[in-house]
Amino acid sequence: MNVRPLSDRILVTRVPEVEKTRGGIIIPDSAKERPLEGNVVAVGSGKRLEDGKIVALDVKAGDRILFGKYSGTEIKVDGVEHIILREDEILGIIEK
Numbered sequence: 001m002n003v004r005p006l007s008d009r010i011l012v013t014r015v016p017e018v019e020k021t022r023g024g025i026i027i028p029d030s031a032k033e034r035p036l037e038g039n040v041v042a043v044g045s046g047k048r049l050e051d052g053k054i055v056a057l058d059v060k061a062g063d064r065i066l067f068g069k070y071s072g073t074e075i076k077v078d079g080v081e082h083i084i085l086r087e088d089e090i091l092g093i094i095e096k
Helices: none
Strands: 009-014 037-043 064-067 073-077 080-086 090-094
Touching: 009 064
Parallel strands: none
Antiparallel strands: 009 037, 009 080, 037 064, 064 090, 073 080
8 A cells, every 4th residue: 555645744754663772771661662753654845935936845855853842633554653744744864
């Protein structure tokens, strides 16, 4: 199944959770926090302004982004968890 976000929405998958710290300590499930970064899977066409023009989004498929803890709507597509966010809920793009 394919999901195509509309207007200024973005489909994101979270990066995998870290199982160990850098020092080698294993983190128990009760202490893990969900990662606040993800990979962009698909983007909408852009935000429509009041005059009818469409402004393209700053992110594109394949970008790695940071988002807020309680932002977006979580969905499951073919058993994989995704998040649908608006562009203004994205905090930043991680560049390598």
